[in-house]
Amino acid sequence: MPKFRLTVNGREREVEAAGDTPLLWVLRDHLALTGTKYGCGVGLCGSCTVLVDGEAERSCSVTVAQVAGKKILTVEGLGGEHPVQRAFVAEDVPQCGYCQSGQVMQAVALLARHPRPTPAQVAAAMGDILCRCGTYDRIARAIARAAQEVRHGR
Amino acid sequence: MAGKGLSRRELFNLSAVVGGGLVLGRWLPVWAQTPPASLQPNPFVRVAADGTVTVWVNKSEMGQGVLTGLAQIVADELGADWDKVVPVQAEADPKYGNQNTGGSTAVRTQFEELRRAGAAAREMLVAAAAARWQVDPNRLKAEHGKVVDPVGKRSLSFGELVGEAAKLPVPEKPKLKDPKDFYLIGKPLPRKDSRIKVTGEAVFGCDVRLPGMLYAVVARPAVFGAKVKSYDPAKALQVEGVVKVLPISSGVAVVARDTWAALKGRAALTVTFEGGEAGFSSAKLLEQMTELAGKGGKVAASQGELAEAWERAQLKVESLFTLPFLAHAPMEPQNATAWFHDGGLEVWAPTQVPMPAREEAARAAGLPVEKVRLRVTLLGGGFGRRLVSDFVRDAVEVAKAFSVPVQLLWTREDDMSHDFYRPPSVHLLQAGLDGGGRLVAWRHHQVTCSIGQQRNPARAGQVDRGALEAAEPPYTIPHWAVEQTLVPTPVPLGAWRSVYASQNPFASEHFFDYVARQAGKDPWRFRLELLPEGPLKQAVKLAGEKAGWGRKLPEGWGRGLACCSSFGSHVAEVAEVSVQDGKLKVHRVVVAIHCGRVINPRLVEQQLVSGVVFALSAFLRGKITVEGGQVVETNFDRYDLLRFNEMPQVEVHMVPSQDPPGGVGEPGVPPLAPAVANAILAATGMRVHRLPWEG
Numbered sequence: 001m002p003k004f005r006l007t008v009n010g011r012e013r014e015v016e017a018a019g020d021t022p023l024l025w026v027l028r029d030h031l032a033l034t035g036t037k038y039g040c041g042v043g044l045c046g047s048c049t050v051l052v053d054g055e056a057e058r059s060c061s062v063t064v065a066q067v068a069g070k071k072i073l074t075v076e077g078l079g080g081e082h083p084v085q086r087a088f089v090a091e092d093v094p095q096c097g098y099c100q101s102g103q104v105m106q107a108v109a110l111l112a113r114h115p116r117p118t119p120a121q122v123a124a125a126m127g128d129i130l131c132r133c134g135t136y137d138r139i140a141r142a143i144a145r146a147a148q149e150v151r152h153g154r
Numbered sequence: 155m156a157g158k159g160l161s162r163r164e165l166f167n168l169s170a171v172v173g174g175g176l177v178l179g180r181w182l183p184v185w186a187q188t189p190p191a192s193l194q195p196n197p198f199v200r201v202a203a204d205g206t207v208t209v210w211v212n213k214s215e216m217g218q219g220v221l222t223g224l225a226q227i228v229a230d231e232l233g234a235d236w237d238k239v240v241p242v243q244a245e246a247d248p249k250y251g252n253q254n255t256g257g258s259t260a261v262r263t264q265f266e267e268l269r270r271a272g273a274a275a276r277e278m279l280v281a282a283a284a285a286r287w288q289v290d291p292n293r294l295k296a297e298h299g300k301v302v303d304p305v306g307k308r309s310l311s312f313g314e315l316v317g318e319a320a321k322l323p324v325p326e327k328p329k330l331k332d333p334k335d336f337y338l339i340g341k342p343l344p345r346k347d348s349r350i351k352v353t354g355e356a357v358f359g360c361d362v363r364l365p366g367m368l369y370a371v372v373a374r375p376a377v378f379g380a381k382v383k384s385y386d387p388a389k390a391l392q393v394e395g396v397v398k399v400l401p402i403s404s405g406v407a408v409v410a411r412d413t414w415a416a417l418k419g420r421a422a423l424t425v426t427f428e429g430g431e432a433g434f435s436s437a438k439l440l441e442q443m444t445e446l447a448g449k450g451g452k453v454a455a456s457q458g459e460l461a462e463a464w465e466r467a468q469l470k471v472e473s474l475f476t477l478p479f480l481a482h483a484p485m486e487p488q489n490a491t492a493w494f495h496d497g498g499l500e501v502w503a504p505t506q507v508p509m510p511a512r513e514e515a516a517r518a519a520g521l522p523v524e525k526v527r528l529r530v531t532l533l534g535g536g537f538g539r540r541l542v543s544d545f546v547r548d549a550v551e552v553a554k555a556f557s558v559p560v561q562l563l564w565t566r567e568d569d570m571s572h573d574f575y576r577p578p579s580v581h582l583l584q585a586g587l588d589g590g591g592r593l594v595a596w597r598h599h600q601v602t603c604s605i606g607q608q609r610n611p612a613r614a615g616q617v618d619r620g621a622l623e624a625a626e627p628p629y630t631i632p633h634w635a636v637e638q639t640l641v642p643t644p645v646p647l648g649a650w651r652s653v654y655a656s657q658n659p660f661a662s663e664h665f666f667d668y669v670a671r672q673a674g675k676d677p678w679r680f681r682l683e684l685l686p687e688g689p690l691k692q693a694v695k696l697a698g699e700k701a702g703w704g705r706k707l708p709e710g711w712g713r714g715l716a717c718c719s720s721f722g723s724h725v726a727e728v729a730e731v732s733v734q735d736g737k738l739k740v741h742r743v744v745v746a747i748h749c750g751r752v753i754n755p756r757l758v759e760q761q762l763v764s765g766v767v768f769a770l771s772a773f774l775r776g777k778i779t780v781e782g783g784q785v786v787e788t789n790f791d792r793y794d795l796l797r798f799n800e801m802p803q804v805e806v807h808m809v810p811s812q813d814p815p816g817g818v819g820e821p822g823v824p825p826l827a828p829a830v831a832n833a834i835l836a837a838t839g840m841r842v843h844r845l846p847w848e849g
Binding site: 001017018020021022025028029030032033034035036037038039040041042044045047074075076078080085088089092093094095096097098099100101104123124126127128129130131132133134135136137139140 | 360791
């Protein structure tokens with residue numbers, strides 16, 4: 001098995017896996033970072049969203065070989081007090097919670113790019129992350145809350 | 155800590171109990187951490203010397219908020235400090251009573267029992283304080299984690315009292331609080347599980363990680379009922395990381411060191427299947443059902459003399475409605491983890507039925523049920539899918555060949571093509587009005603497939619009462635009949651959020667609006683005219699008022715209302731839609747519910763919004779097609795769900811009530827589809843004869 005060096009949540013990690021292994025399974029099975037979820041395996045649901053060099057990526061659709069040497073941020077790497085996480089808790093967003101890591105990571109990427117996102121920018125960014133419980137209205141409120149918090153530097 | 159959810163230490167307890175062997179690298183039962191002095195009068199509640207109140211929640215948390223709502227009931231009767239309450243998911247054990255989570259029953263069936271559980275602990279703490287102070291216990295109160303003596307102006311914390319309280323007898327019939335003294339029940343308390351669900355710490359079934367664990371997937375026949383004819387493991391075993399290939403009852407399992415190797419092994423596996431229902435097509439089934447709808451069915455319920463009334467009616471109206479198979483499609487595909495060790499079996503499963511799942515595991519293992527422990531993880535959605543334990547059997551059959559734990563995962567395609575589907579149905583509705591515009595005759599002929607009779611074929615030929623959920627008209631109509639025709643299908647059937655209430659009221663409530671319009675009546679007022687006084691009428695009235703019924707809408711828009719009593723609650727919904735250039739948009743949905751006493755209005759609101767979204771996904775796009783005996787829609791490309799940018803504005807209103815609590819998980823679903831269809835009828839004059847909506 002080939003070895004790959006990744007930077008995951010600021011830590012250098014070496015994994016031994018087939019080069020075509022999707023990042024998703026490297027995170028979940030090799031590194032026990034189970035916050036990143038499997039939902040569809042083909043980039044349709046967004047539950048597996050992580051940041052790769054700051055960009056939101058579906059981790060089921062990029063291989064470990066493609067992300068070797070890149071900076072990967074998963075939901076565990078946000079530290080728990082990220083403004084987006086605080087806002088999701090304040091708005092009591094999750095229901096079953098399974099899609100929420102993907103929702104949070106996509107929102108983090110959105111606010112990094114657009115600190116004052118317009119409703120159209122929010123819809124474009126969040127439209128591909130499915131939630132079967134239907135928490136979308138609270139996600140929208142949480143993003144607005146987080147954006148405000150970031151602007152006021154809290 | 156108010157509003158912040160669980161602290162790290164409490165979180166540890168919670169994640170340990172939902173399967174966090176990961177934390178310590180081994181399973182740590184919560185009772186191993188029991189502080190020396192603690193009070194536990196029953197299986198549901200424990201008060202520790204540090205004041206922590208642990209509540210064992212016997213219903214599975216699948217998003218509906220039982221970890222919060224059920225804990226709230228215990229905590230209120232106990233007089234606990236809410237910030238010190240730690241909910242814990244109970245493992246499968248008869249001591250927790252009926253743990254089955256379905257039918258919107260969690261609060262309905264647990265309310266009184268959990269009140270008694272909390273009250274028993276409270277009486278013991280109060281008695282301990284009374285003994286210490288040498289006063290009459292009746293003058294003491296328990297609130298916010300303290301026993302308070304209002305006369306002596308003194309208090310003792312629960313933690314200071316547990317040692318003495320634990321020595322007292324457990325009261326058999328503790329006195330319950332006067333509901334006017336509730337201080338947690340009725341409050342919109344934030345969920346206890348929000349934080350762990352946005353940090354990645356929450357442990358769902360497929361997040362269980364144990365030392366040495368292997369990962370398995372199963373090559374299943376795509377055709378319903380087919381079996382493995384032959385397989386050759388050689389090519390699968392050549393995939394690096396694959397450790398074993400073995401046949402199990404659902405197919406051929408490929409076990410590997412990680413999920414990806416298992417998936418590659420499955421793709422490489424040589425396997426052929428035989429038999430099954432390759433000739434089955436859902437389109438043909440629906441054709442057959444449509445034909446049967448035109449004939450008579452078994453009269454399941456009736457009133458008056460329908461034939462005579464129909465004969466005399468001046469205006470006769472008729473419609474036919476067709477609904478498809480539907481899949482549950484929870485975001486977390488089916489999975490379970492099993493580990494045979496020390497002569498027994500441990501299972502971790504996201505299940506709605508802990509005890510039946512444990513029994514299924516025991517049968518698959520060939521062990522007595524006492525040798526099996528089954529821990530309930532968090533569920534990434536349930537919606538009725540996880541009432542069946544097929545995925546537990548899969549995991550146990552594979553793990554039997556190993557001494558290390560094995561996690562068995564279904565792919566999305568496995569999940570979509572081997573569900574227990576909402577049955578399809580065809581409904582013929584007929585109504586007759588007399589010369590004065592009064593609704594005098596009503597006939598609803600339901601043609602569907604019986605979930606109950608598929609499970610228990612001995613009942614074939616009988617009326618399936620379960621399939622009649624919400625089929626009888628709630629209105630005062632002198633002559634009516636509900637008829638039923640059941641058609642067998644080889645497609646596995648199951649309970650899909652609100653079950654048959656997702657079908658019957660779509661047909662009858664949409665038809666009601668059509669009848670009203672034919673008779674020149676306003677559908678909202680016509681309902682209020684024909685509904686008897688009661689909770690459903692209150693919900694209908696409230697929904698119409700809050701929606702601004704009658705207020706003018708823009709060109710191309712329509713407003714529609716529908717109502718339904720189901721699972722102990724009564725719901726009316728008003729939808730505002732626009733249909734422009736054949737494009738449907740649902741802009742706003744107003745929900746009014748009468749669900750008796752509300753434990754947590756925030757959770758009730760979440761469940762109703764969730765019901766609206768679930769039903770709207772089905773209305774717009776939900777359809778499972780079976781061709782050549784296999785499912786066509788196997789991933790979200792062809793079974794798409796409502797998306798963020800399609801979310802309507804949803805408002806929820808509750809009729810104030812002190813009645814016993816009703817259900818909330820399902821009752822939000824049934825009125826949505828007919829409300830949207832009625833709004834389309836208002837906007838376009840066209841009925842919606844078939845779901846999903848085709849424009």
